[in-house]
Amino acid sequence: MMRNSPLALIFHALFSIFMVAPLVVVCLVAFTDKGYLSMPFDGASFRWFKEILERPEFIEAFWFSLELGVVSATLALALAIPAALAIGRWSFPGRGAINAFLLSPLMIPHLVLGVAFLRFFSELNINGTYLGLVLAHGLMIMPYALRLVLASTSGIDPTLEHAAQSLGASNWTTFKRITLPLLLPGIASGWVLAFITSFDELTMSVFLASPSTTTLPVRMYLHIEETIDPLVASVSAMLILMTLILMALLDKFFGLERLMVGKGH
Template sequence: MKTKALNRWLIRAGVTLIFLFLLAPILITVVISFSADNILKFPPTGWSFKWYATLFANRDFKGAFQVSLMVAGGASLLAAAVSIPAAMAIARGKFRGKTAVESFFLAPLLVPAIVVGLGLLLVFSPLGLKGTYQGLILANAGLVIPYVIRTTLLSLTTMDARCEEAAQTLGAPPLTVFRTVTLPLIIPGVLSGVVLAFLLTFDEAVVSLFLVSSRVRTLPIAMFDYVQTRTDPQLAAVSTLLIVLSLVIVVVIERIIGLRRVLT
């Protein structure tokens, strides 16, 4: 009994240390955001909210935040519009090459982001899409479509197919079955994928680095440019607000649809 108790204690201690190791950068960033120092320094020599006040007065960061918000929202909605019919075809369709179609939609997960970014730069530049909202939305939608497809497929494969069969038996046309039966049942998976896509797009930097311009910059790129010339805690304040924003979105969606249940 003593040996088992010791083993449980060691496992819990090990898991706790791993979590602390993973969370340490986040906790340090939050602490530094309240620093009174003029440089990134841990531990701070004093405490202040001045970097948050400076942040809210920073037009570059505010403009970049608006760009990221629009790009993330547009890319998430576009990814959902593509992923729902694609997932339906993969889950319900019976045709040759279905595995190849699924692999095609999941391919962005296998290609390094820097390779994707360079390829998109070569394609988008002649089309005039570099440095535009449209180009950033298209690029990021392509990156997050696999995630929305996976969560939608999970909902499609775990839902009760008898509901669809009952509606078809009663004479409902396919579009009506999808609108009144299938979509309400898979909406938790779709929304989970959209939320995940939004957060990933909002945080994306590698591909966006190839496609932004001086007028259209996302927040991660603005932060990257900022840190090349300055090293004050304003970056920590931005990062802290992004952490809070991500937590709020995840908690709200978890309360509404049960995000954890869908993703697991």
């Protein structure tokens, strides 16, 4: 077995610290007892976590973002599953172009998407509506779900489906009893990643949100425009905790490494 050199270990350690340090600082600031951003070295407090419960606009924005993320991720997955099966299982003219087209939202800056959707939805009179946000978020997060479902598709042995059909199973039964369970790790990880991406989206949502459809990231952004206090840090710490819990559950039931490579050990 090859081992990393001491220099490589030092590099990876420094890189990990560089990535994690800002998140740690945000979580520490959330426990300050001051009325401004500071480290809680002279006294920790849950003051700003309690403040969240006294801000109904943040609570409403949280539940709205949660519902929007669930609906958008489900919509994205409903589009990603048939697309992944078609692209990953069959060879047909234009397959590469279709795959590139479906993944194109990853290559377009969210600022550009926000401006484009603002103009397009204004023509359809759905800008600032719940429907407009669902459509925009579903399109933006669909490539994340598609990539992970494609990874699971590549690990399916076609002979299993052929064997089921040779024994008299219909196409729907084969899909339900054979294909779908094998795709489940990719479906679960794709849904979770799409949900997290939708829940955390800010840049595009700023252009599409309205007073009645304000997501939590947009609410935090509007709050920062007025004042900078540890309330935003406490909300951010809660979001970090929620993300870690989701990733831990995903790792427990499916295994993150298995989900990323699309195959089991």
